[in-house]
Amino acid sequence: MVKVLQGKPVAEKLNKQTEQVVQDLKSIQCTPALAIVRIGDDDSSIAYESAAIKVMNQVGIEVSSLTFSTDTAHDVIFSAIDELNEDQNIHGILVMQPLPEGISRNEIAERIDPEKDIDGLTPSNLGKLVENNLTGLWPSTPKAVMELLEFYNIELKGADVCVIGSSPIVGKPLTILLLNAEATVSNCHVHTKDLKMYTRKADIVISATGSVHLITPEHIKEEAIVIDVGYGERDGEICGDVQYDKVEQKAAAITPVPGGVGPITTAVLAEQVVKAAWTFVTERKNN
């Protein structure tokens, strides 16, 4: 019988911990605060923003939102980020993705103060990931996968893991996090010649491609653990990278879509706002 790895209990546990830290911070006169920056009105961006605001409210983090139209001069947006970097009452900055055309991810990434970069997209935080320097802030989706694996006591040390997808937002940072956890990691992607050669011998298959129903039962070995980071739509239904109905009959454990990794990402964002706030308070004390 397959074990369904629900994201909700993971998110709930994280949020409970975060709520406690928020209380601790408030008791020393620090109210952790997040600023969300959104450019344009992409539907998925708005939905994710709402989900993030809901979690922040729940755990007691203050949220403010800055919204720009896609025709805003880039300098105006960059100045707004600079102001948030300077603002002593803001501990975390979240710039919603996808970004509108004409603004590159790197431009935004290099603008945000790394200490407020709660979605881990600045070069400095990505580099700390490579160093396994735990003072860094990690990208939320890869960290959400790690939280899920930890919650369900899935052993990573020495495990054979196949990550599919090598984006700088999910696949590559996730590969690094798994290496830091001492797993053996294969990273596959659109140029991989023989995907099954890798997936079939993996104890854990993690797919983050956005290619609907890419992973079939033929891709996995019996009793594999299958983590689906995809999010797409087919025949009007939300679905992931994995043919859930068929793969669940072969896997030992599987995440549903929706309801798997998704709900954990916003909990990770909240966790990282309080981490950033703690760092801010500690540095203030030391100066």
Next chain:
Amino acid sequence: MVKVLQGKPVAEKLNKQTEQVVQDLKSIQCTPALAIVRIGDDDSSIAYESAAIKVMNQVGIEVSSLTFSTDTAHDVIFSAIDELNEDQNIHGILVMQPLPEGISRNEIAERIDPEKDIDGLTPSNLGKLVENNLTGLWPSTPKAVMELLEFYNIELKGADVCVIGSSPIVGKPLTILLLNAEATVSNCHVHTKDLKMYTRKADIVISATGSVHLITPEHIKEEAIVIDVGYGERDGEICGDVQYDKVEQKAAAITPVPGGVGPITTAVLAEQVVKAAWTFVTERKNN
């Protein structure tokens, strides 16, 4: 007949290119300059420093050396790095490794100005690697491997590559560089359960463990390409991670040790000093 992938012609080609850029820089009144910082007198450190100085002299880069005894107060060392960061006549800073006990790699990494970090150890440069942001400076050994693969026209896109070793200096950054080049990459290490399962299906095996003669003919498939980044000693002879004498009979191509990747690393350091100097000149012009 195995093809021996000598490092010397790769280094020579790089050095010739670098020498040309040095001439170009000098013609616009910029003499690229490297400062080497060494703490203690570790033999391998001194040897590597000499090799680096030789290459810098050859291509026309100025070199100055700062040497500290291992009992120097850390603040003195950090202040020296701060001064080099500020010095407008220094374009590259190379802190020799291994570092003496009590100073962590991360402390040094976070101190060096990323724009002078010609051995790519700062978080910001490692993060740019993850982003595939080409304004960054890369760690010299992983970049040396990439230069060797490029020189010998070894196709990476879609190739099955197995990297053995997952240090933040070689294994992990090399894995990322190979992913950026669109190879499928498996990263194995001391916790890997079944190394041969990975190495045997790899088109390219790259070993960077320092474990002498780890890789035997049983590890590779016929006609594999074998890159040896190890450097050790057995029976008084310098050798690498690969049982060269036996593996060369099965491989299509193989790097010797010494004489393979090693000589390329110092050429990469010189290349990155001029890259840093170019960035400095360009920024000066724009300001």
